[in-house]
Amino acid sequence: MSSSIRKIFGKMMVLVLLCITLGAMGLGTMSPVAAAVSAPGLNSGKLDQRAAANLDDKAQLAAFIDGIMDVQMNSLQIPGAVISIVKDGKILLSKGYGHSNIEENIPVDPETSLFRIASTTKLFTWTAVMQLVEEGKLDLDTDVNTYLKTVKIPSTYAEPITLRHLMTHTAGFEEGGVGYQITTDPEKLPVSIAETMAKHMPARVKPPGEMLAYSNYGASLAGLIVEEVSGIAYNDYIQKNIFDPLGMNYATVEEPVPASFEPYAVLGYARANGEFVTKRPTFEGGFRPAGSGSVSANDMAHFMIAHLQDGRYEDKQILKPETARLMHSPAFQFDERLPAMDLGFYELNMNGLRVISHAGADELFNTELYLVPDKQMGIFVSYSGGDGGTAAGGLAQAFFNRYYPAQTGKQPAATSIELGEPLEKYAGSYQFTRRNHTKVDKFFSFLTQINIEVSDNRLFIGSGADQQVYTPIGVNLFQEVGGTHQMGFRTDKEGKVTYLFLDMLNPMPLEPAPLMNQSKFWLPLLGISAVLFITVLLGAIYHRRENKEMPRVQKWAVRLSAATSVWSLVTLGATLLVMNMDLIDRLSHIPLSLRLYLLMPLILVGLCVAIVTMNILAWKNSYWTLPKRVHYTFLALAAVTLCLFFYHWNLLGWHFG
Known part of the structure; x- marks a missing residue:
């Protein structure tokens, strides 16, 4: 989640670096990169009205991409990258940069170097589903329980979940993953998809078809259906029905990669002490239909090419034309004026072009795939470390700005009078629909919210240099000021906002966060409580002589207040550590430290009950002076506040998925 928010505000930073760093490339005229970066519009969706360059000029294209990659890899500390660009059924550019193995000085080879593509793997799973649909073995609108043999989805809602819901991420599952989403131990592989789906089934929290909520579980469930309906193991099905017919000789969804591919596997790196160091690989295990792919750029x-040519690559047809076109057509729309969710692909608006896309990211690798059906053009780019997410977004926007610049047509802003009501109803905190509701995972979305403010008939997201400004252009529709991005809202019959959609974040919409879910509600309360606990401790130290003279019951009441304060402060400190727990540790297993930490809020509840009881006795029996009793009451309220916080965020007990 947090990476998605950072992507909104930071993905175009690399283009600023390009502007500063790149100069002419010695081509006799201003280089493609220098020409591109000289335009003021190279930031998050800003308009660039430059005339389109000739994409068929391969030399200029290579120089343009080389310039961007050189700057990105130096400035964003990226050890290896690869890109392939196709058009009209041919590869225009396929090139590697940096190293696939730094220690052995092995350069990235676009033909053989296998980059982990994470969630971009889902496109293989969705393609497999559509193959079985056209064979008549699956139906997009039939209850998935019809096809599942080893797992059954509970009937939480009247409407059943269908494959269409899985492919559009509208099944209504909550998000989960703490302790089980990945593994770092290859000895635990392979893992059964069926067993994983049964053991780690998330709760159904929305009726199917209501709203997008990106789901790894949903994609993995679709992979299980492919496996059980076809009678072929998922890995083997993808190899036989997608990789083999497309001549994808350096591609696999197996984990770890087969021994024959080990020499070609790109290592992921992180930066430490000024050097690149290898990091432990992560594996999807039973979630492999959602993210286990390792593929070369050529493949x-x-x-x-197959998807751009209605399922055909050379003389092989992996999908019928009508099936491919259905897969690439809108299947769920937040608003018909905004990019849709297709069957597996999500749409983007790049300089006015309809782009169907999918990204993938893990701790080390970042991948983006963009297809422009109307232009018969596609881009695949992947990075093996550093700030690859920023790099991928920056490269794509630079590419579209140069070869498909936005066609301007100034759209007049609508006023609140024209819209019939003021914009204040859109202001507030919004939380992602992709989040957890019932497990300890919920806590890790505590800070992942977007705040919208209203001023001067405009909406504002963020602040400072990262601030984005939107102006109304229609009912529930807003346009980025000076840019191409749009934002839309859904409202109920009373006009109350129910959902927010940012086109750059398709397919992850947001919804208004209730007060109890807002960090700006809890943080002041936690801060005030912490101050109260500190005053109790300071008071206990300052009045220690007086306290010794108190009656025994009152003395124990003071000791209880000190113990509660110490334990509360220690628990709050531990909570901060848990919030910043290493992502891989959190998703690969349940650390003993997390299990032990979850004892602390339970102990606090016991202390809270005791302090509330003692507070009642203090008032009943008139302990101390009135100000001291009031202070004691505030302490009890602070302890109750902490307990409510831990209860609300599922930190009371061991709620693991």
Whole structure:
């Protein structure tokens, strides 16, 4: 979640670096990169009205991409990258940068170097589903329980979940993953998809078809359906029905990669003490239909060409034309004026072009795939470390600005009078629909919210240099000022906002966060409580002689207040550590430290009950002076506040998925 928010505000930072760093490339005229970066519009969706360059000029294209990659890899500390660009059924560019193995000085090879593509793997799973649909073995609108043999989805709602819901991320599952989403131990592989789906089934929290909520579980469930309906193991099905016919000789969804591919596997790196160091790989295990792919750039070019040519690559047809076109057509729309969710692909608006896309990211690798059906063009780019997410977004926007610049047509802003009501109803805190509701995972979305403010008939997101400004252009629709991005809202019959959609974050909409879910509600309360606990401790120290002279019951009451304050402060400190727990540790297993930490709020509840009881006795029996009793009451309220916080965020007990 947090990475998605950072992507909104920071993905175009690399283009600023390009502007500063790149100069002419010695081509006799201003280089493609220098020409591109000289435009003021190279930031998050800003308009660039430059005339389109000729994409068929391969030399200029290579120089343009080389310039961007050179700056990105130096400035964003990226050890290895690869890109392939296709158009009209041919590969225009396929090139590697940096190293796939720094220690052995092995350069990235676009033909053989296997980059982990994480969630971009889902496109293989969705393609497999559509193959079985056209064979008549699956139906997009039939209850998935019809096809599942080893797992059954509970009937939480009247409407059943269908494959269409899984492919559009509208099944209504909550998000989960703490302790089980990945593994770092190859000895635990392979893992059964069926067993994983049964053991770690998330709760159904929305009726199917209501709203997007990106789901790894949903994609993995679709992979299980492919496996059980076809009678072929998922890995083997993808190899036989997608990789083999497309000539994808350096592609696999197996984990770890087969021994024959080990020499070609790109290592992921992180930066430490000024050097690149290898990091432990992560594996999807039973969630592999959602993210286990390792593929070369050339092979992804074959896959892109097949989808751009209605399922055909050379003389092989992996999908019928009508099936491919259905897969690429809108299947769920937040608003018909905004990019849709297709069957597996999500749409983006890049300089006015309809782009169907999918990204993938883990701790070390970042991948983006963009297809423009109307232009018969596609881009695949992947990075093996550093700030690859920023790099991928920056490269894509620079590419579209140069080869498909936005066609301007100034759209007049609508006033609140024209819209019939003021904009204040859109202001507030919004939380992602992709989040957890019932497990300890919920706590890790505590700070992942977006705040919208209203001023001067405009909406504002963020602040400072990262601030984005939107102006109304229609009912519930807003346009980025000076840019191409749009934002839309859904409202109920009373006009109350129910959902928010940012086109750059498709398919992850947001919804208004209730007060109890807002960090700006809890943080002041936690801060005030912490101050109260500190005053109790300071008071106990300052009045220690007086306290010794108190009656025994009152003396124990003071000791209880000190113990509660110490334990509360220690628990709050531990909570901060848990919030910043290493992502891989959190998702690969349940650390003993987390299990032990979850004892602390339970102990606090016991202390809270005791302090509330003692507070009642203090008032009943007139302990101390009135100000001291009031202070004691505030302490009890602070302890209750902490207990409510831990209860609300599922930190009371061991709520693991």
